[in-house]
Amino acid sequence: GVKQMIVAINKMDEKSVNWSQPRYDEIVKETSSFVKKIGYNPEKINFVPISGWAGDNMLEKSTNLGWYKGPTLLEALDQITEPKRPTDKPLRVPLQDVYKIGGIGTVPVGRVETGILKPGMIVTFAPAALSTEVKSVEMHHVALPEAVPGDNVGFNVKNLSVKDIRRGMVAG
Structure with a gap:
């Protein structure tokens, strides 16, 4: 199963959101509640606010997200550890x-x-x-x-x- 997870919170540039930390916090809270119900620990998940359209906070820190102190999407992806390959088990x-x-x-x-x-x-x-x-x-x-x-x-x-x-x- 899935052992590691990143949640990219997209469309932060949308007019109704406008890079809002309260809206980001609301989405993190809702998503955390959901992932907890299906067996994941939200504390171990990176919630990354991004704008896919504008490319904000994907490769480099966004100037629109001064309040966000976490990793960019690329940095979060780089933190994922590669799963162990079970080469010691019988061939299947x-x-x-x-x-x-x-x-x-x-x-x-x-x-x-x-x-x-x-x-x-x-x-x-x-x-x-x-x-x-x-x-x-x-x-x-x-x-x-x-x-x-x-x-x-x-x-x-x-x-x-x-x-x-x-x-x-x-x-x-």
Whole structure:
């Protein structure tokens, strides 16, 4: 699930708002109440007033928001910590599709959720219990030495056809 959150309060330049701190505070209060109900701690959320149209407080501090002491939207984004990639767990790649590519062969496609996928390794497709060797791994038409969690990849497999494996199966 979502572990970190930023709330960008947009349209602060709108005529009825006119960079108003009381209106900002009202929106923060309402939003905090809502996020608390769904299990988040509002104290850990950056509420950033911005004007997307004018670009205020997105990359640089806005002169229209003298009362606001928090980060710009870019600074808030830079404070987000990257999630840990579970490479130490067993390989799991839920298949999104399977293609037959002329001159190459069968290419299952999916997102690596856990583990590491490398050419030369043996993978088993569940629930069919079919095992085969991975010939190559590609992301955006570029060959990879290995794929890690978060990578959307296609991988060429030996001796299996598109009839053997299908969307919804999991490579492990």
